[in-house]
Amino acid sequence: MINSRITEVEKLSQNTSTIRFKWDQHAEAGQFIMVWVPGAGEIPISLSHLGNEKGITVRSYGVASEALIKKREGERLFFRGPYGRPFTKVEGRKLIIGGGSGMAGLLPLIDEKSHGIVAARTKSDLLFHDRFPRGHVTVVTDDGSAGIKGLAVDGLKGLRLEDFDVIYACGPEMMLKSILDRIRDSGVRAEFSLERIMKCGIGICDSCSIDGHQLCTEGPTFSLEEIASMREFGVTRLTESGRRIWLGKH
Amino acid sequence: MINSRITEVEKLSQNTSTIRFKWDQHAEAGQFIMVWVPGAGEIPISLSHLGNEKGITVRSYGVASEALIKKREGERLFFRGPYGRPFTKVEGRKLIIGGGSGMAGLLPLIDEKSHGIVAARTKSDLLFHDRFPRGHVTVVTDDGSAGIKGLAVDGLKGLRLEDFDVIYACGPEMMLKSILDRIRDSGVRAEFSLERIMKCGIGICDSCSIDGHQLCTEGPTFSLEEIASMREFGVTRLTESGRRIWLGKH
Amino acid sequence: MGFSHCCGELNFMSILGTEIAGIKLENPLMLASGILDENGYSMLEILKHGAAAVVTKSIGTTERSGYRPPIVVPLQDGLINAVGLSNPGIDGFREEIKIASSSGKPVIGSIFGSSAEEFLNLALRMESYGAAAVELNLSCPHVRGFGTEVGSDPLLVEEIVGLLKSRLKIPVLAKLSPNVTDVVAIAKAAEKADALVLINTVKAMAIDVYARRPVLSNSYGGLSGPAIKNVGIRYVYEVYKETGKQIIGVGGISTFMDAAEYIMAGSSAVQIGTALYTQGKGVFGNVNRDLAEFMEKEGYRGIKEMVGVAVK
Amino acid sequence: MGFSHCCGELNFMSILGTEIAGIKLENPLMLASGILDENGYSMLEILKHGAAAVVTKSIGTTERSGYRPPIVVPLQDGLINAVGLSNPGIDGFREEIKIASSSGKPVIGSIFGSSAEEFLNLALRMESYGAAAVELNLSCPHVRGFGTEVGSDPLLVEEIVGLLKSRLKIPVLAKLSPNVTDVVAIAKAAEKADALVLINTVKAMAIDVYARRPVLSNSYGGLSGPAIKNVGIRYVYEVYKETGKQIIGVGGISTFMDAAEYIMAGSSAVQIGTALYTQGKGVFGNVNRDLAEFMEKEGYRGIKEMVGVAVK
């Protein structure tokens, strides 16, 4: 297990913080680390800040993430990684679509030629919508408390897909599914970062698998074509115990 | 365990053969390998030939060495190594003193500026006395069947130690002891290769130790000064079981 | 890394073919229980990469979430895991067997329980799902002799194996634990099994000295990978020599040499687990290719000729 | 490599000092039994390199040559050995203890036997030679329960330890084998010992696939080194937790982190063996230096504060 002293904790909202720490290790956008909070658990978290002083941006959902955002400067961060296949770097105009805490792993991709669609349940859950070039972000909320009222896919309405060289997206699977269905025939290059339960992070426990591919080693990023060929995507996944459930039905 | 097909077996005498085999590994004069003869045992044997086609020269004393000299071209040689601290390379005139099969490990040191003292119990046991420059070898046998009748140390009589830049010697401990006593005040640089029981070859079993130094890792070559400081040299050693015996008394 | 598709047909079949407990295998490599075998699609993918058969994750009677992560500690030369027997329960596993079986290759159902009756019920279900055999994971905690495992009680092992053999049509494989004083006694207790599987993981623990506590949420775990290879070789050799039973070797295999070592110690087939972490799925193709080459060079005409040759 | 002389005085004494079975140690590192401790001069040299104490090779009643080489198989991450308890017999060992004791540091006599009486006789001799303690190697073959070891029979262990404690003035250390089903039962049987030593080697075997046979002349051997470190940690942790006894940890230690892990699992001192092969004698100096630095940075004022901190 690697450990590093936390250099800074920036509270972004009630339940979301960015934790910075020194880690002299090459890593790329889309990769993640397994963060261990002794006594609380170990969870996969994307690197939201690359470079020598790395960062993660964590939203508290439960035991481990809650314990994590309570960490303070000077405390140790325990983790292993970096793991996973990064997003492919593509030159040109990027469309970046993030739902909820899914924006965390997309942050390093944002540049002056990016346009963003940032979606969340409600205004206070919006993440990193302020990091896009002025005028180049579409905000969408379920409850309409900010931006368009609707789903992430609705943020696509005003945009011409042909204007973009690549689309990167990360968020809940049903959000990605609706985006996939909308863009699959457009011919635009796209990569999505998927989410599943991840217990080991190293390709052996099978908790994160989709269609025989382990998110932790062969993903979490996959191309549009790869995802379109998956029988399980948007349809079914295994729970913590390994029970197969159907998405959207529970 | 490394293995290599034997490329050649050269019979040097009734009970001594040189076995050649390909092994692409840097090694230096004075180093040895642990040769495993499946079913017969594992024994330390000096490298008598360096370069890409290595060689060992083995005299049969017992079970393992006897099985070894019976090996034929095309059979596999099993071994591990190279082990041990090599002789220090010294430019200039060398005096090389070998007793019995002790000459095997000295062979790679012989060059056109060397003089040899080759000692053995009897004529047929002499090894590599024919590899020195013409006229530059003194032969000594216990029984006088060839050369001077006497011990290796007697071969020193006609020689001026000051003529040599370095002395290298290998042979039975009591032979080395008498040489040490004869040359220790001469000021000539000297290194001896010692012999003890060697069971592991990697510095853990303690069977080859002398004064706390393991022949297999810190030797088998030692400088005159190192040897002169040893309380056990020429005095005492442990048997296979670890029983301390006094040399020359058993 | 990457979304690799795989390897075409293997052409080593004739030389690599083997048989274990009456099951024909196109090569001696199987996926070990607990590694990428919870989801049917994952098993399919492993079979595509060259495994001749897969063993499922160990399945019990009721659904279990397993332990909270950390459930693995990657080490220099191995891995400690404490997954905690997470499984959907036997009722929820039919679908996965069905998906994996669509490959046409043998899918072996691993089961765990703490009594003979429980093992029997699970085994009958596996049989009804189409499993080619059942593998008994005898390493779960044992209620009667707490602290130890089901597999360390010879009487219980004999009872379980005996009952299953009397009621099942498919072969029964008994997977033994290395955490016992006398493995031969256990192997003899499992004598009625069609084959023995050796070894499960070796009990171990890792402490993080900066966190000042064990890393695994369960504290204790099982060591697998290269670190235990020579422990496994010893168990296979000893049990083969003392019982002559058919054996499937498992523990630390990641190269053809490891596989050959296990076969020469007495294994008719071998399983691979942890090497999926260190080598990726390509390990099946690589080991098959290198093993076939080794066998040809060394003059073996089939796996059978190699089984147990080192045992004296 | 080379004829290294050694390391000057260590300045970590105050922070590294520890105590085990009433014996004061200037640091927690001891030489493990069987490694460079047959010849008194070798033990002296190890003490010069920073070990606080040495344990001798295990000595029996009569002289034994041990097995024919190969007696070791070096592995990637460890070593398998089958030295075969070569030893000069207790009569022939007085001199070596004397040589080693000239260091002024504790020399602990390791002994093996197959009955309580034999252990007692050996122990009394060790005491008379000036040994600071005896360490009981309970891993030799057991006649009553053949195949297994003396140390897997709780009644025999209890008898041996009990007898020795009633007759010796010097402390008794019981070294336990990891090759048992239930180590806690054995540890409890050895309860009267002043401290427990955990672990001895793990049974293992290596086969050379080209020679088609086991490498060791004895076929079976014991695995040591990094491969068994996490197995040792588990044993120390479990026994410390269940018995609270003083423990000396051993198995795969080659860095300060390994030593710290053992200490946090419940060891009051540790032993180092195989690392002498991979790291050389400098390992004692290095581990002492790095451990002292670690302790200072982490705010420990002494070894005692670290003992068992990971045990919950």
Ligand SMILES: Cc1cc2nc3c(=O)[nH]c(=O)nc-3n(C[C@H](O)[C@H](O)[C@H](O)COP(=O)(O)OP(=O)(O)OC[C@H]3O[C@@H](n4cnc5c(N)ncnc54)[C@H](O)[C@@H]3O)c2cc1C
């Ligand atoms: C590759 C990858 C990268 C990730 N990167 C980030 C990141 O950068 N920032 C971040 O905040 N999170 C990220 N996550 C999600 C994060 O791992 C989970 O939020 C975390 O595992 C929750 O653990 P916990 O112990 O706090 O919650 P638990 O106690 O395990 O769960 C509490 C409840 O919340 C639900 N829940 C847990 N996670 C989520 C989720 N992500 N969305 C919705 N509901 C959830 C659970 O089902 C449960 O009902 C990532 C996940 C993956 C797979």
Ligand SMILES: Cc1cc2nc3c(=O)[nH]c(=O)nc-3n(C[C@H](O)[C@H](O)[C@H](O)COP(=O)(O)OP(=O)(O)OC[C@H]3O[C@@H](n4cnc5c(N)ncnc54)[C@H](O)[C@@H]3O)c2cc1C
């Ligand atoms: C560093 C080193 C390098 C060596 N290099 C060579 C070499 O290049 N060529 C070579 O032929 N030998 C060499 N030897 C010696 C060789 O290792 C032994 O001859 C061998 O171990 C004997 O093993 P065995 O099984 O054949 O005899 P065993 O069956 O073990 O012994 C048979 C009998 O011979 C005696 N004996 C064994 N070895 C010797 C010996 N060397 N001298 C006198 N009596 C002995 C034994 O004490 C015993 O009585 C070297 C030894 C060392 C330590």
Ligand SMILES: Cc1cc2nc3c(=O)[nH]c(=O)nc-3n(C[C@H](O)[C@H](O)[C@H](O)COP(=O)(O)O)c2cc1C
């Ligand atoms: C993550 C993980 C999970 C495992 N789960 C099981 C299991 O459910 N049932 C079982 O019998 N063995 C299980 N094992 C043990 C393996 O099947 C195998 O016996 C062991 O790992 C040694 O093989 P390896 O070194 O090739 O991994 C598991 C091993 C690992 C690493």
Ligand SMILES: Cc1cc2nc3c(=O)[nH]c(=O)nc-3n(C[C@H](O)[C@H](O)[C@H](O)COP(=O)(O)O)c2cc1C
């Ligand atoms: C070559 C060798 C010989 C050993 N001989 C003995 C012995 O005589 N008595 C004993 O109790 N343990 C013996 N051991 C076991 C060690 O003392 C130690 O318990 C084990 O090697 C684990 O520690 P390590 O990994 O640091 O070597 C021996 C180990 C080795 C490698």
Ligand code: FES
């Ligand atoms: S998290 Fe275990 S396989 Fe991906």
Ligand code: FES
């Ligand atoms: S031969 Fe074992 S220490 Fe040298």
